[in-house]
Amino acid sequence: MGMTQILFWLLSVLALISAILVVVSKNPVHSVLWLILVFFAISGHYILLNAQFLAIVNLIVYAGAIMVLFLFVFMLMNLNADTETQKNKWLKIAGVVAGGSLLLVLVAALKNADLKNQLADMNNGSIGLIHNLGLVLFNEYAVPFELSSVLFLSAMVGVVVIGKKE
Amino acid sequence: MNSINLVWLVPVLPLAGFLINGLFRNSMSKSFSGIIGSLTILAAFVLSLLIFGQVRQEGFRPVVVTLFDFISAGKLQIPFAFQVDQLSSLFLLIITGVGFLIHVYSTSYMKEEEGPHFARYFAYLNLFVFFMLLLVLGANYVILFIGWEGVGLCSYLLIGYWFKNMDYGNAAKKAFIMNRIGDLGFLIAIFVLINQFGSVSFGEIFPAATHTPIPVLTAITLLLFVGATGKSAQIPLYTWLPDAMAGPTPVSALIHAATMVTAGIYMIARSNILYTLTPVTGTVVAVIGLATALLAATIALKQNDIKKVLAYSTVSQLGYMFLGLGVGAYTGAVFHVMTHAFFKALLFLGAGSVISAMHHEQDIRKMGGLKKHMPITHLTFLIGCIAIAGIPPFSGFFSKDEILAGAFAKSPVYYIIGVFTALLTAFYMFRLYATTFLGKFRGTDDKAHHLHESPAAVTFPLIVLALLAAGAGFLGIPEVFAKDAHWLEHFLSPVFEASTQLQATGGQPFDKGMELALMGVSVAVALIGTIWAVTKFSRKPELEEATGFGKVLANKWYVDEFYNAVIVRPLDLLSKFFGFIEKYVIDWIVNGIGRLVQYGSRQIRLLQSGQVGAYVLLMVVGILVLFLVQLFVKK
Amino acid sequence: MPINYYLFLSIALFCIGVAGVLTRRNAIIIFMCIELMLNSVNLLLVAFSKMHQHALGVVNANAGIDGQIFVFFIMVVAAAEVSVGLAIIVMMYRNTHSTDVNFLNRLKH
Numbered sequence: 001m002g003m004t005q006i007l008f009w010l011l012s013v014l015a016l017i018s019a020i021l022v023v024v025s026k027n028p029v030h031s032v033l034w035l036i037l038v039f040f041a042i043s044g045h046y047i048l049l050n051a052q053f054l055a056i057v058n059l060i061v062y063a064g065a066i067m068v069l070f071l072f073v074f075m076l077m078n079l080n081a082d083t084e085t086q087k088n089k090w091l092k093i094a095g096v097v098a099g100g101s102l103l104l105v106l107v108a109a110l111k112n113a114d115l116k117n118q119l120a121d122m123n124n125g126s127i128g129l130i131h132n133l134g135l136v137l138f139n140e141y142a143v144p145f146e147l148s149s150v151l152f153l154s155a156m157v158g159v160v161v162i163g164k165k166e
Numbered sequence: 167m168n169s170i171n172l173v174w175l176v177p178v179l180p181l182a183g184f185l186i187n188g189l190f191r192n193s194m195s196k197s198f199s200g201i202i203g204s205l206t207i208l209a210a211f212v213l214s215l216l217i218f219g220q221v222r223q224e225g226f227r228p229v230v231v232t233l234f235d236f237i238s239a240g241k242l243q244i245p246f247a248f249q250v251d252q253l254s255s256l257f258l259l260i261i262t263g264v265g266f267l268i269h270v271y272s273t274s275y276m277k278e279e280e281g282p283h284f285a286r287y288f289a290y291l292n293l294f295v296f297f298m299l300l301l302v303l304g305a306n307y308v309i310l311f312i313g314w315e316g317v318g319l320c321s322y323l324l325i326g327y328w329f330k331n332m333d334y335g336n337a338a339k340k341a342f343i344m345n346r347i348g349d350l351g352f353l354i355a356i357f358v359l360i361n362q363f364g365s366v367s368f369g370e371i372f373p374a375a376t377h378t379p380i381p382v383l384t385a386i387t388l389l390l391f392v393g394a395t396g397k398s399a400q401i402p403l404y405t406w407l408p409d410a411m412a413g414p415t416p417v418s419a420l421i422h423a424a425t426m427v428t429a430g431i432y433m434i435a436r437s438n439i440l441y442t443l444t445p446v447t448g449t450v451v452a453v454i455g456l457a458t459a460l461l462a463a464t465i466a467l468k469q470n471d472i473k474k475v476l477a478y479s480t481v482s483q484l485g486y487m488f489l490g491l492g493v494g495a496y497t498g499a500v501f502h503v504m505t506h507a508f509f510k511a512l513l514f515l516g517a518g519s520v521i522s523a524m525h526h527e528q529d530i531r532k533m534g535g536l537k538k539h540m541p542i543t544h545l546t547f548l549i550g551c552i553a554i555a556g557i558p559p560f561s562g563f564f565s566k567d568e569i570l571a572g573a574f575a576k577s578p579v580y581y582i583i584g585v586f587t588a589l590l591t592a593f594y595m596f597r598l599y600a601t602t603f604l605g606k607f608r609g610t611d612d613k614a615h616h617l618h619e620s621p622a623a624v625t626f627p628l629i630v631l632a633l634l635a636a637g638a639g640f641l642g643i644p645e646v647f648a649k650d651a652h653w654l655e656h657f658l659s660p661v662f663e664a665s666t667q668l669q670a671t672g673g674q675p676f677d678k679g680m681e682l683a684l685m686g687v688s689v690a691v692a693l694i695g696t697i698w699a700v701t702k703f704s705r706k707p708e709l710e711e712a713t714g715f716g717k718v719l720a721n722k723w724y725v726d727e728f729y730n731a732v733i734v735r736p737l738d739l740l741s742k743f744f745g746f747i748e749k750y751v752i753d754w755i756v757n758g759i760g761r762l763v764q765y766g767s768r769q770i771r772l773l774q775s776g777q778v779g780a781y782v783l784l785m786v787v788g789i790l791v792l793f794l795v796q797l798f799v800k801k
Numbered sequence: 802m803p804i805n806y807y808l809f810l811s812i813a814l815f816c817i818g819v820a821g822v823l824t825r826r827n828a829i830i831i832f833m834c835i836e837l838m839l840n841s842v843n844l845l846l847v848a849f850s851k852m853h854q855h856a857l858g859v860v861n862a863n864a865g866i867d868g869q870i871f872v873f874f875i876m877v878v879a880a881a882e883v884s885v886g887l888a889i890i891v892m893m894y895r896n897t898h899s900t901d902v903n904f905l906n907r908l909k910h
Contacts, residue, residue, distance in 0.1 A: 008802060012810050019814055019837055023821035028830055035833050038814075042844055049851050054872055058843075061876050066836065066883050073829060073887050077894055091779065095823025098786045103816035105790060109797040110808055127854050127866040136866050137873070148877045155881035159888040778902050783823050 007048060015041035032070050039063040051128035169216035170229050170250050176213050176258060177299040179206045183292035191285030199281075200273035203288030207269050207295060211262035214255065221255040222657060230305045230369060237308070244366055249305035253500070253661045257302040257432060260507050264424045265295050267627035271515055272416040274623035275522060287327060291420070294320035298425050302432055306367040307356050310433065314352065314397065317426045318345040324421065325413040334412040341406040348396015348403055355389035358382065372439045372664065380444060387440050387447040391454075394430030399481050400458045400488060405726050407481055411473040415518030418473060423480050423510035428503045431487045435661075438496045442665040452492025452576070456583055459485030461723065463590035467597070468720040471528050472517045475598050479554065480510055482591060486569055489584065494669050495572025496662045497655045501642045502565035504654075508638055509553040509562060512631035516547040519620040519628065520602060524613060530598065531709050535607040539617040542625045544603050546632040551599045553635040555592035556692045561639035563692075567685055568644065574684055581684070585691050592695030600703035608707070644681070807848035814841035828890050828900045832883070839879050843872045 018037040025031045039062045046055035126132055137145060183206035187199050194202075220226070228251035237244035248254075269291065276287055294317060301313025319342070326338030356366060362382050363371050375383065394400070399407040410422055421427070434441060434451070441448055459482045466478035483506050490499035521528055523540060537544045553560040556567070566588065573580035607614055619625065642654040659666070718724070814837060821834030850868025857864035894900055 005802070008806070012806075015810070016813060016817070019817040022837060023817060023824060023834065028827060031830055031833060035837065038837060039840065042840055045844055046847060049847055051847050051851075051869055051872075054843075054847060054869055057873070057876060058840075061880055062836070062840070066880060069883060069887055070829065070833065073891060076891065077900065091783070092824050094783060095779075096820050098783060098790065098823055099816045099820030101790055102786060102793075102819055103812060105793045105797070106812045106816070107809060109793065110812070111805075127850065127863060128869060132863060132866060133869060133873075136863060137870060141870055144874060148874065151877065151881050155885050158885050162885070162888040162892055779823065779826065786819055786823060 004048060007044070011041045011044045011048070015045075028074055029071070032067060032074065036063050036067050039067070046128075049128065053128060053130045053133050168220075169213060170220055171231065172213065173217060173231050173248050173250050173303065174233055176210045176217075176262070177296050177303065179210045179213075180292040180295040180299065182206060184289045184296060187285045187289035187292065191282045191289065194281070194285055196277070196279075196281050196284045197273075199285040199288050200269075203292055204266060204269040204273065206292060207262055207266040210295070210299070211259070211266050214258040214262050217250060218255045218259055221250065221252055226252070226660075228369075228660070232305075241364060242360060244306060244308050246309060247305035247367070248303040248309075249368060250303070251661060252658050253432075253436060254302050256500070256504070256658070258299065260504055261295065261298050261302065261425050264507050264511050264631075265291075265420060267630055268416050268420045268424075268511065268515070271419075271518070271624055271627045272414075274621050275416055275518055276414060287324075287414070290320055290323045290327070291417070294324065294421060294426075298429070301429055305369065306365075307359060308366050310436075311349075311352060311356065314393070314429060314433075315349065317421070317429060318342060318349070318397070321345070321410070321421050321426055324417040325410045327413055327417070331412075337406075337409040337412040341410050344403045344406040345396050348393045351389045351392025351396070353393075355386050355393065358386050358389065362386070368436065372437075375439050375443060376664075378443075383440055384444045384446050387437070387444050388450065390433065390437065390440075391447060391451055394434060394488075395454070398427045398430030398484050398488070400430075400454055400485065401461065404458060404462070404481050405722075405729065408474050408477040408722070411471070411477050415473065415514060415521060418477070419511045419514035419518070422477065423514050424507035427480065427484055428487075428507070431484070431491065431499055431503050434488075434491045435496050435500050438491075438662050438665045439668075441491065442494060442668050448492045448494065450492070452489050452573070452580060455485045455488025455490075455492055456573075456580060456587075457485070458482070459489065459587045460583060460590075463587050463594065464719055465722050466594040467590065468716050470531055470720075472520065472530050472533075472598065472602065473514075473528055475530075475594060476510070476513055476517060479513075479591070479595065480506075482587065483510065483554070486566065486584070486587075489573055489580065490569035493569075493572045493576040493580065494665065495569055496665060497642075497652075497658050498565060498568035498572055500658060501654050502569060504641075505553065505561035505565040505635070505638050508631055509550045509560075509635040512546060512550040512628060512635050513554070515624070515628055515631065516543050516550060519543045519624050520547075522624075523617055523620060524609065525616065527609065527613070530601045531707065532609045533602045533607070534605045534609075534707060535603070536617065537603045539607075540619045542619055542628060546625075546628040547603065548599060549632040549636055551595045552696075554595055555696055556588055556688060557592075557696065558689060559639060560636050561634075563689070564639035564642050564644070567688055568642065570688055571644075571681060571684055585688055588688055589691045589695045592692045593699045596696045596699035597703050600700050601707045604700075604704040605707060608709075804848060804852050807845060811841045811845035811848070814838075814844070826902050828893070828902050829887075831902065832886055832890070836879065836883070839875060843875055846872050846875075 015038055018034045018041060021034040022031045022038065025034060039058060043055045043058045043063075046052075046058060183203055186202055187194070191199065228249055230247050230249050232245045232247040234246050235243070236246040269288070272287065272291065276284055279287065297313045297316025297320060299313070301310055301317060304310040304313060322338045322342040325341055326335045328334050359366055359371065362378060363374055365371060396403040407422055407427070411418055413421075441451070462478045462482035462485065466475050466482065469475045469478060483502070487499045487502050487506070490496070490502060519540065520533065520536060520543060523536075523543075524533060527533070549560065553562040556563045558564075570581055570584050570588075573584050607617075642652050644652060721727075818834045818838035818841065821837065822831050825831055825834070846868045850865040853865030853868065890900065
């Protein structure tokens with residue numbers, strides 16, 4: 001097994017365990033921390049796939065901005081383990097079962113998909129590089145790019161409006 | 167000018183009269199309504215005369231005037247067509263002619279009614295004439311049936327004309343329901359006709375009848391006859407006619423004497439080839455006709471209401487007509503229809519004149535001696551009685567005799583019973599005459615002061631009808647008196663041609679002597695009955711209640727009570743039973759479904775907990791199901 | 802690396818996210834599980850883009866780059882969505898002093 005493979009499995013296991021811990025943790029702040037770990041693992045996967053730009057952006061935007069935002073909110077509300085209320089036991093089981101069934105169904109559906117022999121390129125490939133990405137982004141996808149700025153504007157306006165103290 | 171092409175106008179004119187009188191009845195004066203009502207019939211009569219003039223030319227072939235396609239379903243074509251031939255043009259004249267006289271009479275008889283009701287009467291009467299004309303003009307059984315049903319409807323409307331009286335309403339319902347029972351037979355006959363011949367038109371059925379299996383024809387003719395028993399008041403569906411006397415007297419004259427009740431006769435005369443081919447049905451028709459004639463005559467012997475006597479007399483005479491049809495004497499039956507229309511309408515109108523002079527008293531025991539107060543009514547009534555008794559040279563003799571001769575040719579038993587019934591006829595009619603007009607007046611003094619002859623609008627139709635009742639017999643002078651003098655037989659021969667040919671191969675002709683002897687017997691019998699009745703009742707009228715066998719007759723042989731017990735009560739119980747089922751079983755089920763839905767919805771409502779978490783769970787489950795179905799079930 | 806491995810990894814992460822949404826009652830935790838789901842999809846998209854590049858890379862130098870651009874935009878949208886969502890949750894907290902989802906059962910009526 002090459003280095004790549006070991007890294008792949010390691011990162012996968014890390015991601016899965018962290019995800020489960022996110023869901024299971026009683027303390028919400030712990031959940032946030034585990035989620036950040038998930039993001040790191042996924043960024044690791046991106047680097048393996050040579051999607052450099054996305055790896056960095058993932059870290060900056062998700063782990064950096066979004067998770068910090070979550071932590072702000074948590075601190076604002078002063079939430080910790082003893083304020084967490086418990087859901088109805090049956091609903092919890094139902095939820096887990098539903099999620100598990102979804103997993104099973106999707107896996108079963110896709111295991112016979114005709115993609116077995118496709119490989120994902122790792123460690124090489126130029127499409128992940130910032131240079132190429134930027135060129136394509138500003139040439140072909142210029143309009144969506146501009147629209148996304150409008151989206152941010154509207155989001156900011158929305159947040160301010162919602163957050164106003166009447 | 168080909169007036170036959172305008173034949174559609176003949177029924178349309180009374181229809182227009184109906185619409186005008188019906189729609190504008192609140193704003194027309196009484197005289198205007200009466201004029202509109204009568205004029206339309208007069209115009210129709212004139213047109214019928216023109217048509218008759220064309221039809222009676224030598225060698226006239228039936229003409230079918232098609233107005234429009236009525237029903238067109240696959241291979242079945244039923245056009246709205248009129249057939250103008252000798253039979254229909256004769257009936258046209260009778261209906262419009264007698265109808266016109268009765269309309270004129272009604273303008274005086276009904277004058278006590280208020281404006282809108284007066285107009286309503288004329289509207290109904292015109293509508294009736296429209297339907298009756300449709301009946302006799304129809305070129306196929308369906309148009310005939312439309313007219314058939316229509317006259318039944320108008321009969322109901324007119325019998326129950328004074329609708330505020332519940333008894334009259336019940337009489338109207340009885341008439342309509344009994345008619346409908348007969349109509350079911352008629353309808354089934356039409357279905358069998360369509361099944362067998364693929365058509366209902368006369369022109370297509372009658373030529374093909376000779377090639378049809380006899381059992382099918384027997385079924386058709388029997389079913390048609392069932393319809394006729396309902397409409398023309400034969401056993402077992404005759405009990406509505408005496409009750410129908412609840413309607414105004416001119417209505418009784420027009421509908422229940424001259425026209426509607428003869429619809430059955432017309433229908434069978436029109437289908438004569440079918441009946442000639444099925445001797446079994448012929449026997450049934452003759453026997454029932456004869457039995458009805460006898461039964462009704464016995465009941466009439468003991469009735470004390472002037473109109474009821476005439477009603478039973480009508481039933482009896484209709485029985486004679488069916489006897490004629492059953493033995494194959496088609497011309498005789500149609501001849502009797504004509505003469506009966508004249509003298510029976512005359513008798514009813516005369517009775518109406520008496521009733522209105524007596525301020526609506528109808529019991530003959532309270533009358534008497536009206537001869538000197540109402541001379542014209544008396545004379546015309548007498549002429550009518552002589553005619554119906556069958557005394558020559560008035561018309562009843564010729565037509566009744568032709569039927570009896572035909573009956574004798576089939577079987578002497580028919581003849582003997584027929585002659586006995588003729589005796590009874592003469593007897594009860596002259597009992598009626600003597601009790602009403604002869605002797606002393608037995609009513610109150612108050613009424614005696616008001617007795618006077620009726621106005622001209624009443625006496626004029628009486629006189630015309632009396633002349634017709636007296637002289638119409640000469641249209642049908644039998645062979646025995648003069649060769650080829652039977653104008654009616656000659657006129658109607660194309661209609662009955664096929665039947666006559668078939669019959670000619672059968673029986674034997676009788677000799678002149680025999681025929682004269684038969685005639686002599688019937689005249690003698692009629693005279694005996696007449697003189698006996700007149701002498702008995704002019705001296706001592708029958709005033710006391712009937713006893714013994716007479717009581718049975720006076721109570722109409724308890725037939726109504728029998729029907730009530732055997733048919734009406736069980737049906738009532740059956741409907742109560744079904745009502746019970748409806749209420750407790752069916753309603754319970756239906757309401758139960760409602761309760762079930764409510765319960766179910768209450769349970770399902772709990773799903774709407776308002777909790778977002780539950781909704782998301784359901785969403786995921788839904789997606790799961792979709793995936794499962796899409797990926798695994800639909801391969 | 803066969804694409805299947807990425808596929809199953811992504812599916813597993815997604816389903817864990819779904820289970821988290823259904824199981825937890827705290828609104829913010831639910832939000833976080835949604836982010837987890839989004840990320841699993843991102844991973845899968847990138848994997849597919851690399852797969853396309855492997856298959857068509859010789860022909861077209863930029864084969865499969867669309868997948869990564871798509872991921873970029875998903876991140877954009879996720880960021881906007883998080884800001885708005887958290888604003889709503891803060892509002893909710895201000896009104897009811899709780900982040901329990903079950904309190905929000907106004908839809909019942």
